[in-house]
Amino acid sequence: MKIQNENKEIVELSHGGGGKRMDQLIGFISKKIGIRNSSEDLVGPEETDDSAVIKIRNTSNTLVLTTDSHTIDPVFFKGGNIGDLAVAGTINDLIVMGAKPLYLTLGMIIEEGFTFSDLGRIAETIGNLCKKTGVRIVAGDTKVMPRGMLSSIVLNTSGVGVLIREEPIKDSNAKPGDIIIVTGTIGDHGTSLLSLREGLQFDTELESDVTPLWPALEKIVRDPRIHSMKDMTRGGFASATNEIAVKSGVCLEINEEKIPMRPEAKAICEILGLEIMEISCEGRAIIIADPSAEQDIIQELRKHPETKDARIIGKVISEPKKKVLIKTEIGGKRILDKPFGEPIPRVC
């Protein structure tokens, strides 16, 4: 029975899950459009990095550009709202390329019936974050759709920054010998939202980790000893680490007990039957750097509340290439794959 790969006719929810299936969707669209790199790109669209980095001819600044759309439900959750996601998500994508975030555009599509009160809250959130990070919203667009044609509100932000270092920080630059750092506990955002949705009443402070990582990462981004950086969003820790491993052609070897996780997040995942390493974060980054930078990075990260739980969790080795290995307590190194789409059972 020859099995054909992915010849279905409709886009499914799992295509948006941030794993291998989403890669397939993106690949399909890119191919149809004919997306190509150009000679002025330092990091072009074909590299599918967090942002594009472009040196326009006859200018001194190197532009860093990205875009992000947000359709979260519920719009207001513990720890933030869709406005937080819209600002933090885009800014973080610029930062992890080595850019200082400068401008945002803001597109809003609002469902008829959405209250001005809620809209106001979201707008204020956006405003506060911009003030905090020094980023300006310089252009925007709004649309309203009839009731029922859209889920509450959809936001899109495009971000522009400038490169503040010699070379962009690319997913493909990790080198054997490098240390791997994670800036805080993983899986908080997705787990917090799921627990709300699933009605798991918890007397805890588990909330979304959504936050911009600027100016927390400013000093670190300027450090040339940083080789790779990625903010962990859809697909979580597993997705981000695998992207780096594959694009850099190396192996990421990680110590399981070193990965910071909140016990409540772990417990909820255990109840829901989910793998915490595949759950989205919205204010966490992975940093891969030369080992000589270890002390400097950790000290700097610990100074800021957004990154105070940062930890060194492993190191980059050369073999087996393009794989992420998790060293377990008992011994033995588990292979951590990029999430597929929906979780599939495997235990007999």
Add this chain to the structure above:
Amino acid sequence: MSLEKKNWSILVAGVVQSVGFRPFIKRLADKLGLKGYVQNLGDAGVKIMLFMATKEDVDNFVKRINEEKPDLAVILDIEIKSEESSIDKNYENRFLIIPSEKKKGMGDKTGFSALPPDISICNECIEDMKRPGRRFEYVFTSCTNCGPRYSAIIELPYDRPNTSFKNFPLCDDCLEEYINPDDRRFHAQTTCCSVCGPKYQMFLWKNNKWIKRPLNWRFVADSLKKGKIWAVMGISGTHFFLDALNQEIVSKFRNIRRKRSNKPFAVLMDSINTVKKYCFVSPEDEKLLSSVRRPIVILPVKNRELWDPVIPSLKSLGVMLPYTGIHHVLFWNEAPKALIATSANIPGIPMPIHPNGVFKVAENIAYGVLVHDRPIIQRVDDSLIRSFGKNHVIIRRSRGYVPQPLFHKEFTDTPNMLSVGAEENNTVSVFKNGWFIPSQHLGHIKNIEGLEFEKTTIQHLEKLFDIKPEVIIRDLHPTFQSSILAKEIAEQEKNIEYSVVHHVAHVASLGLDLGIKKEETILAWAVDGYGFGADGNAWGGELIFLRDDHWERRSSLIPINYLGGDLNAIYPGRMLSLYLLEMGLDPNEFLGGREEELFRHGTLELNYLKKAFYEGKRDILTTSLGRLLDSISALLGICTIRSYRGEPAMALEGVALRYEKEIDTDIFIIAGEDGTLKLDNKSILREVLEMFLQREPVDFIAKWTHIAIARSMGELMLRTERSRKQQIDYFGITGGVAYNKIISLELSRFLKEQDVKLSFHNNIPPGDAGISVGQLFFIGRVINNENTK
């Protein structure tokens, strides 16, 4: 014309390497006064040239070859040709064994020489070890009839320089034996002695270091008696040895080694008498235990309490008899007569085969370590077989079996193939010219170490048998490590990639095991814990019809919500709750007070399950028989957390076996939503629940469960056949639940009453270890049909 003397070439194909075939031919030729030579041709088999012989001579010679060949030789084909060449002066008056030549199959499709598995030490060699001289207590003693083979061979042809004995050039005495045609060690590639052969070294753990000590077998035996643990590097792997009847030390060992796992340990016993002292042994069991393959055989114990620390909650013990010199020497030196002999591996990692690995794994566990200097080329675990009294089911097909191939003549023209199996208890298989060759046990391959073992085994088998696959076959499961590996290999080697539905591969493996023909039909229950279904659901209780390359799912259990996926396997209380919810019942009502026992996160978790279920959350459904057994095990309080594969269901069977009387039950079949008949798992659970509430004895309920399931399975098979008025050639059972003695035997008995024979596996494991060879068989047929279009 038969008196005319000519020169003849005789090509023998089959398993004719490293079974002492050439020495046998020489002795026979000498006896018959024939002149010429015999030569090993690698892949092409063995070639015999006879000079100036009559046709009658040749026919007689060939007849006696077939009648008197060595035990482990398998002759598939003998091609005889007369030649008009002139006689070679070298062989005018004698018959010789001449040096090997590696040749590919010489245009003959069945040209394929396998090599035999590792063979347990023979009685003559044991006697040699008792006599004073250079083989006294020399544990590496072997001859042409016994010794390491697959674990020691680097490549074919089977000659000493191609084995790990190449590091040990023969001393004069050994050489003399080697060239003497009348000696038992004539051309024995693994021969050696204390002068020229490999040696053991002994180390003790002192002050956090391994300190070398002079080797002393009595010392080792004494310390085992005193309750010490030893790590021993053997012929194909490493074991931990300790006194099996020292309950205290066994419990302590279990805590260090397996940290809360109840997985049973295997036991090495000194003699068949000791086995009979502790276990019930049928004549077939005895034959199997004493065979040259020396597997571990799982037998019912007489005294459960005595063995409880070794086999928690179970009623059967895996025992094996000594298979290599070191076992005998330890027992002669009065080591305890029952030793736990368990694979010395860090859980999730294949056992070490280099001394460095042995030292590492033994740190902080073993008192002493025994390592030797003969490299182990292939890691091979002990084989494991469950006894059903008269029949035997292979659980793990490894030492003593691998790499024995299976042959099916339908496939002599099929292109070369490689299959990568599934994920747990995995094997890979290679295929060439009608020969199916399963690998040894690879274990769980989710860790990188397991995946490496799978990769190197593939490379080794392809090199050994000179197979370049054109086709790669994998399980339908998209994220198994083996599936990912298959995709990588297919891309790299530009091979075509196929997938096979898990339970279809199980049934196909049964088909190969039975040697079924192209047009024959098989209707089999493929029952286990989980397999990726053709519809993406969690299958595990499937009645599958197979004919040629066409399969149908004729029946199954009723699908049950599988919210949480794998969690339901590890915490059977969850599966139980899902069952209760599907049955329209409130789990709180029946499991109230047991939340902490059954759920990792207690009441919170149960409440979430309920809420999610009532909200209609339904991603994947399961029809697994394994999960039904697990649920009942949890309900009855027998096993609530799975600490090793199959534990809840195995423990349930262990309890069921305590109830020895016969039970009569109803049959539970129902018309499903899609109109086909289904096995009514819900009603079975409902009855069990009622019995449980009425406080019937737990062992009775457990036994009732097995009988009800088996009868319902049997009835469904019969009704399926009758409703289609179709001739079914074979009725079978396959999948991991086929290890369940009560279900298998009851199903067999039930069908027999209707004059229907139930076919069991006998050469291939019914569990996931059989998947890879089943994948080959199924796709082999697919390809054959594609090619004939």
